Amino acid sequence: MAMRQTPLTCSGHTRPVVDLAFSGITPYGYFLISACKDGKPMLRQGDTGDWIGTFLGHKGAVWGATLNKDATKAATAAADFTAKVWDAVSGDELMTLAHKHIVKTVDFTQDSNYLLTGGQDKLLRIYDLNKPEAEPKEISGHTSGIKKALWCSEDKQILSADDKTVRLWDHATMTEVKSLNFNMSVSSMEYIPEGEILVITYGRSIAFHSAVSLDPIKSFEAPATINSASLHPEKEFLVAGGEDFKLYKYDYNSGEELESYKGHFGPIHCVRFSPDGELYASGSEDGTLRLWQTVVGKTYGLWKCVLPEEDSGELAKPKIGFPETTEEELEEIASENSDCIYPSAPDVKA
DSSP states (O other), X not given: OOOOOOOEEEEOOSSOEEEEEXXXXXXXXXXXXXXXXXXXXXXXXXXXXXXXXXXXXXXXXXXXEEEOTTSSEEEEEETXXXXXXXXXXXXXXXXXXXXXXXXXXXXXOTTSSEEEEEETXXXXXXXXXXXXXXXXXXXXXXXXXXXXXEEETTTTEEEEEOSSEEEEEETTTTEEEEEEEOSSOEEEEEEETTTTEEEEEETTEEEEEETTTOOEEEEEEOSXXXXXXXXXXXXSEEEEEETTSEEEEEETTTOOEEEEEEOXXXXXXXXXXXXXXXXXXXXXXXXXXXXXXXXXXXXXXXXXXXXXXXXXXXXXXXXXXXXXXXXXXXXXXHHHOTTOOOOOOOSOXX
8 A cells, every 4th residue: 555645843933934945965964944923943853853042143034045965053143133143052142144125036156165156135155264354255147036056066157046047157267157038036046966966946947957058958847836846866867846735745857746745834935955965855835844855665764664454554744843833733724823923932042
């Protein structure tokens, strides 16, 4: 009998979850950070979703969040006109980087020495984290607010996206190499170092381009408007989510839709595969994160495969997150309150 996908629900945020990112695999496993309009980014154990701590200090919605490769540092971008760098082990704030407008995106170099930021003032900024008092380098050229900015090609180049344009920049000369123009708003961008692949979503389209040349590789059309997509580390599958509350899984090579699941009670804003490819995480308007198995029925993390004669061939249904919120409570709240207010995690540092 076919196994049924049972996502792990991570509650705690009180507003829509708009961004998430995984660390690399460390000796302690891997970790997950989430950005939320409640202004309180959260750190979790990546394979279970267990809450570790909340980074306190922003005074506005947090639009972007990331971890460095070994999960020792975190960075966040917020509507309070700042980006912040945090010690991801202790939860302490290390520095606040003042901007002139809302900050939407942050990204560390591989050595964690530099931080790239972008936001509503249309400028890319590069901060030397070893010299926090120094003025950042600035790159101009975008004509609207920057939604996403990422290091690529071993930090030699930068990819950035505004409303309808994706641009490739040379780090050394701080000049534009090439750009892509779209006829509708770009909703997300993901960079895959292995193979130098860029994943871009706009409208119902999921497009794959070379991160080196921006030349097109392939593209797929989804049944609904897509807000985010992620490519599996082995490039076997891709997952995408958007306005119809569903998560779609596709075969990367053929474009065939393999599975679709509805688990959230609001549009999906962000989706990302874990570094080992065993699961993917989604963040939604409903204020929750959910973790989904790439291969349904596999024993991994908090999932345990139960034999058919024991439980009708279905997976165990673990529920995680602190504090606990039942599925019925989530659905009731989401239907009654467009802001999706949920119980929040206690105000403690990671």
